Amino acid sequence: MKKTIKFSINGTKVQQEVLPAYLLIDVIRDGLGLRGTKPGCLEGECGACTVLIDGLAVNSCLYLAVNADGKEVTTIEGLISGPDFSLDPVQQAMVDFGAVQCGFCTSGMVMSIKGFYDECVSAQIQPNREQIKKGLEGNLCRCTGYKKIIDAVESLFEEA
Ligand code: FES
Numbered sequence: 453m454k455k456t457i458k459f460s461i462n463g464t465k466v467q468q469e470v471l472p473a474y475l476l477i478d479v480i481r482d483g484l485g486l487r488g489t490k491p492g493c494l495e496g497e498c499g500a501c502t503v504l505i506d507g508l509a510v511n512s513c514l515y516l517a518v519n520a521d522g523k524e525v526t527t528i529e530g531l532i533s534g535p536d537f538s539l540d541p542v543q544q545a546m547v548d549f550g551a552v553q554c555g556f557c558t559s560g561m562v563m564s565i566k567g568f569y570d571e572c573v574s575a576q577i578q579p580n581r582e583q584i585k586k587g588l589e590g591n592l593c594r595c596t597g598y599k600k601i602i603d604a605v606e607s608l609f610e611e612a
C-alpha cells in the first residue's frame with residue numbers, strides 16, 4: 453500500500469505517494485524530475501547518486517524513500533543559488549581546477565564533497581590530503597580524475 457511522505461527538497465516542501473520499496477533516487481528523478489542525481493551502479497558502490505539528507509551524504513540508490521519523510525534533502529540542483537544561478541563554492545572549485553571530465557561522477561562527487569566540507573567546518577577540522585581521500589572514498593571517477601578533484605577540495609580548506 454502506498455504511503456504519503458512529506459519532505460523538503462532543495463528548500464521546497466514536497467509530498468509524494470510511495471510504495472515501501474521505492475528508492476529515493478527514483479522519487480527524486482522520476483517523481484520530482486530532478487535528473488542531476490545520477491544512477492550508476494545502483495548498489496552503493498560508485499557514489500554517483502549521492503544526495504544530502506539533513507546535511508549528510510547518502511547513496512540515494514540504497515535509501516528507501518519512506519525514510520525521507522520529514523527530512524531535508526539536497527540534490528545537485530539545490531547548490532545553485534540566486535537569479536544569476538551562482539555556483540556553490542564546491543562547484544566553482546571543481547570548475548577552477550578542471551576536475552570534471554565526462555561528468556558522470558560529478559554531481560555525486562560534488563554532493564559528497566559538500567557534505568564532507570560542511571562536516572569538517574562544523575567540527576573545525578582542517579583535513580590533510582589523505583583525510584580528504586578517505587572522506588571521498590565512496591565516490592568513484594571512472595575517468596580517474598582524482599588528483600584534480602582532491603586539489604579542488606584542498607583549495608576549499610585553504611580559503612576557509
Ligand atoms: S548509483 Fe548509487 S552508489 Fe552507485
Ligand code: FES
Binds near residue numbers: 553554556593597
Ligand atoms: S569525470 Fe568521468 S567519471 Fe568522473
